[in-house]
Amino acid sequence: MTADFSRPRRASLRRTTAETDISLDLILDGQGRREIASGVPFLDHMLTLFAVHGFFDLILQAKGDVEVDDHHTVEDIGICLGQAFAQALGDKGGIRRYACAHLPMDETLARVVVDVSNRPFLHWDVAIPDPKVGNFDTALAKEFTRAFCQHGGLTLHVDLLHGENSHHIIEAIFKGLGRCLNEATAPLDSGLVLSSKGSL
Secondary structure (H helix, E strand, C coil): CCCCCCCCCEEEEEEECCCEEEEEEEECCCCCCEEEECCCHHHHHHHHHHHHHHCCEEEEEEEECCCCCCHHHHHHHHHHHHHHHHHHHCCCCCECCEEEEEEEECCEEEEEEEECCCCCEEEEECCCCCCEECCEECCHHHHHHHHHHHHHCCEEEEEEEECCCHHHHHHHHHHHHHHHHHHHCCECCCCCCCCCCCCC
């Protein structure tokens, strides 16, 4: 099937549960414009980097039970963002599908590899030294990424090659993820589905 890239690939969704209320608008073929208010300031920073380095236009508003902790909000935003990518990509026809980014951040080097395959899987080999960056629980970086790849239909491998500063490590991963997805979702010259099966 030949993909139609003449119109912007976009998605809008709303997710409301007893724990979170999230609205999200995504344009894949954007310029990195963003309006992000998740209620979790460190996640706002990371999603800003993701949007800028992926050239995605992202509007996100979220309210969650952060008085308990940030877990539900962070995970549910990962779910919504993954669903938005899947919705915007449709049948995934005509995209490059694969991408790899090595992202340096001072002493840190992270490798992010993606296959937009409709086969969700996360490999995460990342040792983050500190349990907190400010008020942010660093274990939630993996929870966000797992929810995102499961609901986006992504095979994702994230490896920390080296690094010492927890902020730098998470930042390199989010920047690398943005760069990878920008490349992997770009159109193929042929416009065909990059699979011997004929579909993803």
